[in-house]
Amino acid sequence: MNEVLLLTAAQMQAGLRRGEYSSQELTRACLEQIERLEDRLHAFITLAPEMALEQARRADELLTAWRRQGGELPPLLGIPLAVKDVLAVRGLPCTAGSRILEGFVPPYNATAVERVLQAGAVVLGKTNTDEFAMGSSTENSAFGVTHNPWNLERVPGGSSGGSAAAVAGRMAPFALGTDTGGSVRQPAAFCGLTGLKPTYGRISRYGLFAYASSLDTVGVLAHTAEDAALLYGVMQGEDVRDATSLRAPVEAVDLSAPPDFERLRLGVVKEYRQHDIQPEIAAALEKVVRQFQEMGATVQEVSLPSTRHAVPVYYLIAPAEASANLARYDGIRYGPRQPADTLPDLYRRTRGRLFGREVKRRIMLGTFALSAGYQEAYYGKAQRVRQMMQQDFARAFEQVDVLLAPVAPTTAFPIGAHRGDPLSMYLEDIFTLPANLTGVPAISFPAGFDQSGLPVGLQLLGGPRQEALLLQLVHAFQQVTAWHNRTPPLVLEE
Amino acid sequence: MRYNQAMSLTPEQVEHIARLARLELTAEERERFSRQLTAILNYFQQLQEVEVAESALTPPAGGDARLRADEVGESLGRDALLANAADHAGGQFKTPPVFQQGGSNE
Numbered sequence: 370m371n372e373v374l375l376l377t378a379a380q381m382q383a384g385l386r387r388g389e390y391s392s393q394e395l396t397r398a399c400l401e402q403i404e405r406l407e408d409r410l411h412a413f414i415t416l417a418p419e420m421a422l423e424q425a426r427r428a429d430e431l432l433t434a435w436r437r438q439g440g441e442l443p444p445l446l447g448i449p450l451a452v453k454d455v456l457a458v459r460g461l462p463c464t465a466g467s468r469i470l471e472g473f474v475p476p477y478n479a480t481a482v483e484r485v486l487q488a489g490a491v492v493l494g495k496t497n498t499d500e501f502a503m504g505s506s507t508e509n510s511a512f513g514v515t516h517n518p519w520n521l522e523r524v525p526g527g528s529s530g531g532s533a534a535a536v537a538g539r540m541a542p543f544a545l546g547t548d549t550g551g552s553v554r555q556p557a558a559f560c561g562l563t564g565l566k567p568t569y570g571r572i573s574r575y576g577l578f579a580y581a582s583s584l585d586t587v588g589v590l591a592h593t594a595e596d597a598a599l600l601y602g603v604m605q606g607e608d609v610r611d612a613t614s615l616r617a618p619v620e621a622v623d624l625s626a627p628p629d630f631e632r633l634r635l636g637v638v639k640e641y642r643q644h645d646i647q648p649e650i651a652a653a654l655e656k657v658v659r660q661f662q663e664m665g666a667t668v669q670e671v672s673l674p675s676t677r678h679a680v681p682v683y684y685l686i687a688p689a690e691a692s693a694n695l696a697r698y699d700g701i702r703y704g705p706r707q708p709a710d711t712l713p714d715l716y717r718r719t720r721g722r723l724f725g726r727e728v729k730r731r732i733m734l735g736t737f738a739l740s741a742g743y744q745e746a747y748y749g750k751a752q753r754v755r756q757m758m759q760q761d762f763a764r765a766f767e768q769v770d771v772l773l774a775p776v777a778p779t780t781a782f783p784i785g786a787h788r789g790d791p792l793s794m795y796l797e798d799i800f801t802l803p804a805n806l807t808g809v810p811a812i813s814f815p816a817g818f819d820q821s822g823l824p825v826g827l828q829l830l831g832g833p834r835q836e837a838l839l840l841q842l843v844h845a846f847q848q849v850t851a852w853h854n855r856t857p858p859l860v861l862e863e
Numbered sequence: 864m865r866y867n868q869a870m871s872l873t874p875e876q877v878e879h880i881a882r883l884a885r886l887e888l889t890a891e892e893r894e895r896f897s898r899q900l901t902a903i904l905n906y907f908q909q910l911q912e913v914e915v916a917e918s919a920l921t922p923p924a925g926g927d928a929r930l931r932a933d934e935v936g937e938s939l940g941r942d943a944l945l946a947n948a949a950d951h952a953g954g955q956f957k958t959p960p961v962f963q964q965g966g967s968n969e
Contacts (some may be wrong), residue, residue, distance in 0.1 A: 476943040609931045681907040692884060699940075701956050703947035711963045714886070721887030729886055733877065733896055733905065736884040747907070752913035792903050 370405070370539065370860065371398040374426055376639040378448050378542040378596040385432060385447045392425040392432065392447030396491050401448045401542045403493070406859070409521055412535040414454045414512050414598065415462050416494040421449065426814045431489070444603055446489030451535045451544040454495035455502050456587070457576040458482050461492075461660035464615050464635070464778040465578045466510040466528075468501040469723035470704045480611065481545060481587045481604045493541055497531030499573040500725045501695065502552055503579045504528050505797045506787070509727040515783055518560060518857040519823055523781040526556030532590045533560040539860050543600050549580050551685055552800025553588035554813035557774030558776035558826020561855060563843060565589045568834050569808035570615040572601075579694040581687035582613075582704045584805040587811040593853055594814065594843035598622040630665035636769030639672045641800065647779045649819040650827075654775060657827055658818050660846070661773070671765045671772065673756040679802040682758070684795050685751035686806075694736030695728070730791060755806050766832040767814045771842065772830055773843040775800050776813045780823035815852035824852070826834020870904040872897055 428447035457475035499509035507530025515751035530548030548566035557564025615844040671711040700706030700719030707718035787794040804811040817825040
């Protein structure tokens with residue numbers, strides 16, 4: 370493997386500017402690494418080598434001119450990255466992991482993608498995902514399972530499992546993901562990465578194929594908080610094309626000044642301590658609490674009683690929204706269709722045959738939750754409990770600045786572990802769902818390894834719009850720990 | 864209304880929901896979804912125990928939503944939008960008839 374791939378994106382940025390390597394060399398190194406490992410990892414649905422090398426060539430021209438004349442360079446100039454296949458990249462097929470969009474080529478860029486391209490990044494390709502981001506393992510993709518670079522028999526997590534495997538496999542220094550119920554943070558935890566889920570509305574969802582619109586966020590998978598800040602920094606901010614995007618002014622994330630640990634109040638969720646968690650994860654949590662204490666933070670226990678209902682609340686609201694959002698896949702405007710004599714049969718056949726099992730299950734669940742006679746008891750009740758959860762969180766963030774929590778009850782589970790038992794898969798999401806249901810930002814970060822050598826991840830949750838604080842804290846943690854620097858043996862083998 | 868004590872969805876109810884959702888299911892899928900959705904909805908019965916305020920719901924997180932000014936902007940154009948359609952003719956999407964010849968289908 371080319372040693373340059375072990376660098377962080379921030380180091381690549383510096384190396385490109387110093388002329389140690391060109392963007393084309395860097396891009397070719399990524400493409401060679403993909404060539405070498407893709408058979409085993411299956412991180413990508415679509416590769417874009419020609420587009421990437423053309424973007425890299427243009428980046429190199431700008432870098433050459435800049436070395437002669439100076440001036441301002443866009444922040445990501447010449448740095449390769451991967452994009453989850455639920456975000457539109459103009460001219461590249463976008464499948465959302467579904468047969469129902471096979472062959473669809475979006476004629477526009479998602480705003481998040483447009484902004485990383487404006488910032489000079491090189492798009493290597495589109496990464497694998499659970500169909501329409503519905504899943505926690507990437508096993509629900511219509512285009513095959515992605516494997517975890519730390520252990521090929523394990524899932525990489527999901528739904529941004531392709532992005533996580535690509536970054537952990539050093540195929541790309543960082544990647545775009547999306548997080549509706551944990552889909553950035555959980556794969557980041559399973560693959561030993563740093564994963565940022567911003568505040569609801571912080572990054573535009575224009576061009577993100579909608580799953581559950583009151584929960585969907587665009588996020589980042591990276592090796593370090595520094596790299597996450599770099600990528601988040603260019604994507605954040607208001608967009609007239611997304612009516613829910615925050616009107617807050619764009620804040621630059623400054624990692625140069627260490628956060629004031631002496632004034633930091635760290636909360637640990639009481640209810641989570643009573644939950645059944647893999648012992649190494651519980652131990653890592655207690656250890657990180659001590660490390661934050663040693664750095665000067667005050668630690669206190671916080672009670673969030675409503676979080677114990679996160680799974681039913683989420684799995685009523687998200688499917689209800691999905692049942693409406695996915696009505697657009699009708700075989701008329703995009704994607705393939707199944708032949709039928711009448712329009713209603715065309716809808717039923719196209720959707721019935723081209724949606725996968727989990728997507729159909731959630732559409733059914735959501736349709737039921739919204740159907741006459743059941744709406745108030747299911748969807749309405751879930752919304753009211755969600756509101757309680759928002760009140761619980763608002764109270765918690767009066768007492769503490771951040772909450773420390775597990776990302777998942779276990780490390781990466783074996784491929785097939787939840788086959789045929791969707792409820793057991795839903796229960797894996799218990800710790801990640803509350804940040805989406807309450808809209809607050811959260812960041813997962815590497816905090817150890819279990820006995821079988823799989824990464825252990827933890828997450829920090831902050832109050833609304835506290836991304837900068839979360840990134841600063843994890844950056845400070847990563848200055849005194851080395852978990853995030855480990856590389857899967859598979860990647861290093863010759 | 865209240866929840867049924869033990870919630871269950873029969874294959875017939877599953878078929879009814881599938882028709883509402885415009886999904887064609889196989890007999891095997893009706894059986895499977897009946898079993899799985901029953902298990903899921905029974906687990907969700909825990910929400911019944913939660914005491915909640917009956918007050919009006921506030922919008923979910925990030926109540927920053929607003930509409931942009933109603934100004935004509937750029938559009939992608941007809942050709943770009945039709946390019947992804949399974950069938951089109953004369954600048955329009957083409958579909959089979961809504962009704963079967965000789966009577967209402969739906």
